[in-house]
Amino acid sequence: MPKVVALPRSFSRSEEAKELLLKAGFEVIWNTEGRPLKEAELIEVIKGADALITGIDEVTAKVLEAGAPTLKVVAKYGVGYDNIDVEAANRLGIPVTITPGAPTRSVAELALTLMLSVARHIPQMNAGVREGGWGRTTGSELGDKVLGVVGLGAIGAEVVKRAVAFDMKVIAYDAFVRQDMIDKYGVEYVTLPELYAQSDFITLHAPAIPETVGMINKESLAQMKKTAILINTARGDLVVEQDLYEALSSGQIAGAGLDTFVQEPPATLDIVGLPNVVTSPHVGSNTVEAGYRMAKMAAEEAIRAVNGEAPKFPVKVPVNK
Ligand SMILES: NC(=O)C1=CN([C@@H]2O[C@H](COP(=O)(O)OP(=O)(O)OC[C@H]3O[C@@H](n4cnc5c(N)ncnc54)[C@H](O)[C@@H]3O)[C@@H](O)[C@H]2O)C=CC1
Ligand SMILES: O=C(O)CCC(=O)C(=O)O
Numbered sequence: 251m252p253k254v255v256a257l258p259r260s261f262s263r264s265e266e267a268k269e270l271l272l273k274a275g276f277e278v279i280w281n282t283e284g285r286p287l288k289e290a291e292l293i294e295v296i297k298g299a300d301a302l303i304t305g306i307d308e309v310t311a312k313v314l315e316a317g318a319p320t321l322k323v324v325a326k327y328g329v330g331y332d333n334i335d336v337e338a339a340n341r342l343g344i345p346v347t348i349t350p351g352a353p354t355r356s357v358a359e360l361a362l363t364l365m366l367s368v369a370r371h372i373p374q375m376n377a378g379v380r381e382g383g384w385g386r387t388t389g390s391e392l393g394d395k396v397l398g399v400v401g402l403g404a405i406g407a408e409v410v411k412r413a414v415a416f417d418m419k420v421i422a423y424d425a426f427v428r429q430d431m432i433d434k435y436g437v438e439y440v441t442l443p444e445l446y447a448q449s450d451f452i453t454l455h456a457p458a459i460p461e462t463v464g465m466i467n468k469e470s471l472a473q474m475k476k477t478a479i480l481i482n483t484a485r486g487d488l489v490v491e492q493d494l495y496e497a498l499s500s501g502q503i504a505g506a507g508l509d510t511f512v513q514e515p516p517a518t519l520d521i522v523g524l525p526n527v528v529t530s531p532h533v534g535s536n537t538v539e540a541g542y543r544m545a546k547m548a549a550e551e552a553i554r555a556v557n558g559e560a561p562k563f564p565v566k567v568p569v570n571k
Pocket of ligand 2: 304305330534
């Protein structure tokens with residue numbers, strides 16, 4: 251009986267994906283920890299598995315080597331695969347797949363949620379009202395503001411659609427220019443320094459790759475408006491957190507909405523404790539709808555691999571640091 255290790259938090263809620271795996275005759279090993287697994291834990295559970303379905307667990311070279319004798323696929327439940335050592339997987343002949351498009355709308359909605367929450371101080375006021383207070387703070391509108399999108403791929407494009415509906419003007423930085431974004435939404439492609447200087451809101455949607463890791467640092471923060479709000483639903487590694495902490499504390503920028511962190515949960519509460527910061531615990535794709543789509547697509551990749559079929563959404567190029 252083929253064995254699949256299914257680790258993502260919400261995978262077990264997806265009846266359709268479970269059904270697919272059971273019908274295909276899989277024995278399914280669930281993650282009972284309720285959190286992503288570390289390398290040492292994964293080395294133990296991966297042994298003898300035919301397929302691994304992973305969220306943001308530490309799928310290192312050592313894990314892949316431990317699974318290599320039987321492992322036929324690492325199916326990412328999601329799209330950001332920087333938690334998987336793709337180079338090692340390539341070397342061991344283990345395909346790595348993702349679920350493109352499945353989390354897109356959910357992450358875009360969270361990016362907008364964070365923009366609005368920071369601009370209107372919603373969590374802070376909510377906490378005050380719950381304590382019996384009535385502290386009515388003055389927020390700012392999104393309308394007529396400039397949104398700078400770093401990485402105009404699937405998620406970035408969905409953010410643009412929504413931002414335009416809020417009457418925002420959108421500028422973007424990406425190596426690949428999408429004519430549809432220019433024609434339909436009036437997006438203007440600019441250089442990164444131009445984006446930093448002109449944006450009222452900056453939202454990050456690029457993968458964690460050597461070119462992007464640490465891109466939000468002292469120098470880039472110094473180029474931003476003092477009223478700028480930074481949103482990160484991409485990866486914590488894009489930001490030098492100490493530099494962001496200093497920029498937010500000193501008024502170099504006005505606020506931040508953060509879903510992702512260098513270490514999760516964060517190593518210190520410095521940034522998350524600031525009054526001008528709104529956070530969420532890496533839940534961009536954590537909706538019922540995205541969970542269903544990601545679980546189904548990842549399960550289908552596991553079944554294809556065990557049946558000896560080619561993967562549908564393979565990735566080859568590592569995005570690891
Ligand atoms: N917070 C969460 O729960 C989630 C976070 N993510 C993150 O969002 C990222 C984006 O996802 P998608 O939009 O689906 O991926 P995508 O591949 O469709 O888009 C990524 C875009 O970034 C661009 N890019 C690459 N290098 C760049 C650079 N140096 N500077 C600027 N742009 C660059 C690419 O050209 C592409 O257009 C993922 O890599 C992942 O890290 C994805 C899903 C859930
Ligand atoms: O497993 C998760 O919940 C995170 C998914 C994610 O961040 C991604 O798709 O890149």
